Amino acid sequence: MEKGRRGKDLRIGDPERELAMRLLGEHFAVGRLDVGEYDERCRQVAAARFRSELEALFDDLPDPRPERAVPAPQVAPRSPATRIALAVGVAVLGVLLVVVARQAALILLVPLVALLWFTWRR
Incomplete structure (x- = not known):
């Protein structure tokens, strides 16, 4: 010892x-x-x-x-309500991008979809 x-x-x-x-x-x-x-x-x-x-x-x-x-x-896991709110927010932002940015919307949607994908998987 x-x-x-x-x-x-x-x-x-x-x-x-x-x-x-x-x-x-x-x-x-x-x-x-x-x-x-x-x-x-x-x-x-x-x-x-x-x-x-x-x-x-x-x-x-x-x-x-x-x-x-x-x-x-410890970080608590996200509740289903939080995930739904996140998905709705991203969908609204995506529609806004399509309406406002039109031609550039597809380019801008790629990072938005990636963000949604990675936050959803956590």
Whole structure:
């Protein structure tokens, strides 16, 4: 067992590392860390395997800290009503393009259809 770890130290995964890096970025953005410190701590976060290794990187920083921070909320899937509203909006925009732009409408409709396709698939 490594010296720096405490009793029943838990292993961390990528979500914990990503949260720690995001929080270090917040400290960097407000000027608590300079570029060198931020870079070094991010490297240590990437190499961390245990929770205590992450906690040690935040010992000299105020909140937010990984153990007290709330993870970013998961994006909820779109409801059928949202998809229908999106489709209706795109259809109205397509008709408006045909009426206003006429000859250029076909060229302008291609990106519109692509946008609809990619947003619908999410």
